[in-house]
Amino acid sequence: MSRLTACLCLLALTASACSRDSQRAAASAPTGPTALAVTAGEPTGLGGISGPAAVSFPARSDAFEFRNQLETKYQVGLNRGASTSAVDREGEVVWLQEYVRYRVNGCDHGTAVQRVLAQIDGGAAGAVCSDVPAGGAVAFPSRADALTFRQALESRYQQMNRGLTQSFVDAEGAVVWTTEYLRYRTNACDHASAVQKVFTQIDGGAAPATCVPVSEACTYRFGADQELPYTGGTFTVGIFKLAGTGACTWTATNSASFVSGLSPTTGDGSGQVEFRVSQNDGARRTGNIRFDYAGGSITYQAVQTASPFAVSFNLVDGFKSTGATTECEIRSTATPCTFTASANLLGTQTYNWRLVYSYGIDKTITQSGSSNTFVLTEGCGGANSTTDGFYLDLSMTLLMRDDRGNEVTVRSGEGSQPALRLKVFRC
Missing domain, CATH: 2.60.40.10 (Immunoglobulins)
Structure with missing residues (x-):
């Protein structure tokens, strides 16, 4: 059954079933969300809106009844002329309400539009974007956003080769007043109160307050x-x-x-x-x-969440031992200090080393490639060196990447990496 056919079946005031032949004929062009199958024990207050929601919406039959009253108001009360649209009234109510449902449940404009259009194309209803707390006033999207969605809906219906339908309510009026009706309904007003409050505004009155009780304290x-x-x-x-x-x-x-x-x-x-x-x-x-x-x-x-990848490096002073250390003693004119990295990244790995320290002058040494080893060669007798040894701080940064797009950065003195230093002696 098409999505809009499902909506019409829900809205129908008779008990007659949609024929299987009509289902098959319309299946290629869905226009409305599929009706929810409610399991025993599940909440039933979502008004037929597909998917879960923290903010409860009115039944689509209520929203459609409001839309029909709005049509009469524009035609008889305001003497508006008719205009045409590829989006019929039912589709307008169904999909505008679905867009607003996503917005008030934490989705941004782009996400809400994308999910509604996916449903029109036959996809399942997407989940809401955040757990909105119960109680209090429900915040609504801007009218500009809602109108932009309505324009996108018009384009999608035209792409589906829908015939034009006539309405005395222009697209902007339908968006403004339908969302206003939904705002009142989701803020504790019943159907009759919401209709009255909207029509008060159409007649030039100020926007009445919603039906949410407000206490003094914020x-x-x-x-x-x-x-x-x-x-x-x-x-x-x-x-x-x-x-x-x-x-x-x-x-x-x-x-x-x-x-x-x-x-x-x-x-x-x-x-x-x-x-x-x-x-x-x-x-x-x-x-x-x-x-x-x-x-x-x-x-x-x-x-x-924690990184699934483990990357680390250690420093070895080859003149002292083969074990990891936090300092390298510079006693000769060419003392090697070796850094070795280990990682569990996937695929081919690239090691990007960057060592910064100050020994007479500020020094920055970099190395990039497939080697997990970086060797610093430094000489004794430099600035500040002493017979007892003078400490210089080392700042080593290792950025590792693999060919599957994963990357990890570790630095000396951060997290599980110890701080490192040189101990420079006179020659």
């Missing part, structure tokens, strides 16, 4: 903490206003060195904060992003 919550991949990247955390009157400004701060780029760092009400996480080349780690606001604070934990 209260915020997050969705679930994220388990971030070791590869790092750019991520978002949603902050949701549950209660509060007046200004409920929050400020975001970060205390983890591997987390950066918080944007924005301040806001008022529900929103999203973007942040970047660097690649993790070691053990599992946790970074805290703290949100402070009038009346309290909450801390979001960005937990990053």
Whole structure:
């Protein structure tokens, strides 16, 4: 059965079944999400929206009834002329509601559009993007985003060679008022109240408040903490206003060195904060992003998984022993200090060494290639050398890559790598 056929069957007020012949005829061009099969014990308050959602939506029959009332309002109440569109009313309601469902459940605009278009093409409904806490006002996408989606929907229906249908509600009006209806419905208003509040605005009145009770104190919550991949990247955390009157400004701060780029760092009400996480080349780690606001604070934990790859290197002073050490003694005019790396990366590996130290002058030595060995040859009698030996700090960085795209960076003095140094003597 096509997706839109499934929606129409749900919306039908009769008990007649769709014929098998009509199912086969329409199967090549789905236009609506498949109806949910509800298992005993599962929640039934999602109004037929396919896939899981933390924010409950009205039944599609309610949304479609509103759309029909909006049609009458434009035709009779506003005396609007008719226009044509490749997207019929049912498709407009079904897919606009599906787009909004993704947005209020943590998906950005691009992700929401991509997932809806994939469903139109016959794919399964995608999962929502974050665990939105129950309670409090539900934040909606901007009208500009919703209208951009509607334009993409028009293009997709035209690509599917859909015939034109007539409507007294233009695309922008349908987007503005349908999303406004859904905003009221997802913020605790019943169908009749939501319709009345929308029509009040159409008639020139101010936007009535939603039906969510608001307390005095500002209260915020997050969705679930994220388990971030070791590869790092750019991520978002949603902050949701549950209660509060007046200004409920929050400020975001970060205390983890591997987390950066918080944007924005301040806001008022529900929103999203973007942040970047660097690649993790070691053990599992946790970074805290703290949100402070009038009346309290909450801390979001960005937990990053451990690297599946182990890379390390050691230093050997061949004049002293064959074992690993943290210092190399420079007693001759050409003393070798040998670094040897080990790793469990896959495929062909490339070793990129970079050694920095200061011995009379600042020195930087690099080596790239397939060798897991790096040899520093240094001489005695340089600046600051003494008969008892003078210590110089070494900073070694090893960046390893394999031909499958994996890479790991380790540095002396960080993580499990010990700090290293030279001990220089007079000749």
